[in-house]
Amino acid sequence: MTQTLELKDKMEGLLRTNRLPHVWCSGCGIGIVLNSFLRALIASETDENKVAVSCGIGCTARISGYMNIDGFHMTHGRALAFATGLKLANPALKTVAIGGDGDMIAIGGNHFIHAARRNIDMLVICVNNFNYGMTGGQAAPTTTKESCGTTAPYGSFENPFNLPFIADACGAVYVARWTAFHVRQLQLSIQEALKKKGFSFIEIFSQCTELFLRKNKYGAGLDEMKFFKQNSVIKNGADTREAEFNSRNDKIVVGKFVDRERPDFKESMDGYFGKVLKDKFIRYEGPLQTKI
Amino acid sequence: MKEKNLEDQNFSSPRGGEWIETQTQQKLKGTVAIIRERCKGCGYCIEFCPLKCLEFSKEFNGKGYHYPHIKFPEKCTGCDLCGMYCPDFAIFGKKLL
Ligand SMILES: Cc1ncc(C[n+]2csc(CCOP(=O)(O)OP(=O)(O)O)c2C)c(N)n1
Ligand code: SF4
Ligand code: SF4
Ligand code: SF4
Ligand SMILES: [Mg+2]
Numbered sequence: 001m002t003q004t005l006e007l008k009d010k011m012e013g014l015l016r017t018n019r020l021p022h023v024w025c026s027g028c029g030i031g032i033v034l035n036s037f038l039r040a041l042i043a044s045e046t047d048e049n050k051v052a053v054s055c056g057i058g059c060t061a062r063i064s065g066y067m068n069i070d071g072f073h074m075t076h077g078r079a080l081a082f083a084t085g086l087k088l089a090n091p092a093l094k095t096v097a098i099g100g101d102g103d104m105i106a107i108g109g110n111h112f113i114h115a116a117r118r119n120i121d122m123l124v125i126c127v128n129n130f131n132y133g134m135t136g137g138q139a140a141p142t143t144t145k146e147s148c149g150t151t152a153p154y155g156s157f158e159n160p161f162n163l164p165f166i167a168d169a170c171g172a173v174y175v176a177r178w179t180a181f182h183v184r185q186l187q188l189s190i191q192e193a194l195k196k197k198g199f200s201f202i203e204i205f206s207q208c209t210e211l212f213l214r215k216n217k218y219g220a221g222l223d224e225m226k227f228f229k230q231n232s233v234i235k236n237g238a239d240t241r242e243a244e245f246n247s248r249n250d251k252i253v254v255g256k257f258v259d260r261e262r263p264d265f266k267e268s269m270d271g272y273f274g275k276v277l278k279d280k281f282i283r284y285e286g287p288l289q290t291k292i
Numbered sequence: 293m294k295e296k297n298l299e300d301q302n303f304s305s306p307r308g309g310e311w312i313e314t315q316t317q318q319k320l321k322g323t324v325a326i327i328r329e330r331c332k333g334c335g336y337c338i339e340f341c342p343l344k345c346l347e348f349s350k351e352f353n354g355k356g357y358h359y360p361h362i363k364f365p366e367k368c369t370g371c372d373l374c375g376m377y378c379p380d381f382a383i384f385g386k387k388l389l
Contacts, residue, residue, distance in 0.1 A: 007372070007384070007386075008325060008375075008384040008386065011381065011384070012381075015381060020330055020380075020381060021329070021330045021332070021355070021380060022380070024379065025332075026332035026333060026334050026357070027332065027334035027335075027336070027379065028379060029379065030379070031378070031379025031380055031381075032336075032376075032377065032378075032379045034379075035375075035376065035377075035378065035379065035381065036376070039376065183373075183376040183377055184376070187376070209334075220334075221334050221336070222334065222335050222336065222339055225336060225339070225340075
């Protein structure tokens, strides 16, 4: 009848509805991220048969299991490694890696910096809920100072990572951060990043209602959404060094920080080998396209 | 792909419940579709509806959560902001005009 009615049906089509309700706790922000991702896929008219989602292990990483598109559930931390292989083997695919902060930047940190350095053409979405949700709320490299976790009962004293800064420094071509409150901006960002060639990174601050919020007595999911709303400042184009969020007293700097062009891994490889090997070099265009 | 979706939809009824839509009248600007059994009662849709059309219903769903229902159908514009905030795919707004 109208556009949104169709949208509802399209959303249902992209979900494995027989697996709903999903496992995430009441109010968990991961569901909002999945919601925004599917809406972005629809709005950007991306061919879902050309998209593959790779996830590691964690609450966030269960995202691939609820989407009715090609998805891979990897070992912990290896979502980007798998997405790299997938992209190189089938360059026509748009590979997306989605995972938690622990998955992507603790155990998977090395894959993260190198995928960004090599500018592998993929979209990386990291749901930062400031702890390891799935395993019971341990402190992570993203836990804010003085916040508690099961492995930090008196609060964390370590400096957390500033993920947009790392991604920027390693060479990502698109870097943005939003919170679970910024649903519209998040959707637009995902739409932009889906179209972007090269390593794109979007961080989303999200609420782990049952562990991080409960343990720290930060309130319910709705309180955290209001916290995100009240404490965020949108600074598009800001220097990523300003995006530090070391303690809960800091302002949350959100926005699109980086949007630049740089030859991606395949372009660089093809260009270089074409130059040094000349006719001997056979460009690889995919399993069906290349004759050797 | 298409076939699989159909299968999924059929499965969704016993487990997920039916779509329940508010009575459609000609003069309404918009309305919401709510799938009660998916709701986990977080309240985001109610809080972030720009026109505050929704409220928690008194009834519980199968999991013991109060799901939302539309209190002021005439105010709803069908903007679908409630749908964008729902982590559980339990509510969608739609424009009627
Ligand atoms: C090699 C390996 N080490 C440790 C684990 C245990 N483990 C499972 S999920 C997880 C952390 C998940 O945290 P995060 O990636 O932040 O996801 P969240 O649950 O917070 O979304 C850990 C340590 C594992 N599954 N495999
Ligand atoms: S444990 Fe935390 S991150 Fe995991 S589903 Fe529950 S609220 Fe979400
Ligand atoms: S569609 Fe918009 S106006 Fe209607 S209930 Fe949802 S958020 Fe409110
Ligand atoms: S946002 Fe979704 S899960 Fe939360 S109360 Fe509304 S319908 Fe229920
Ligand atoms: Mg986490």
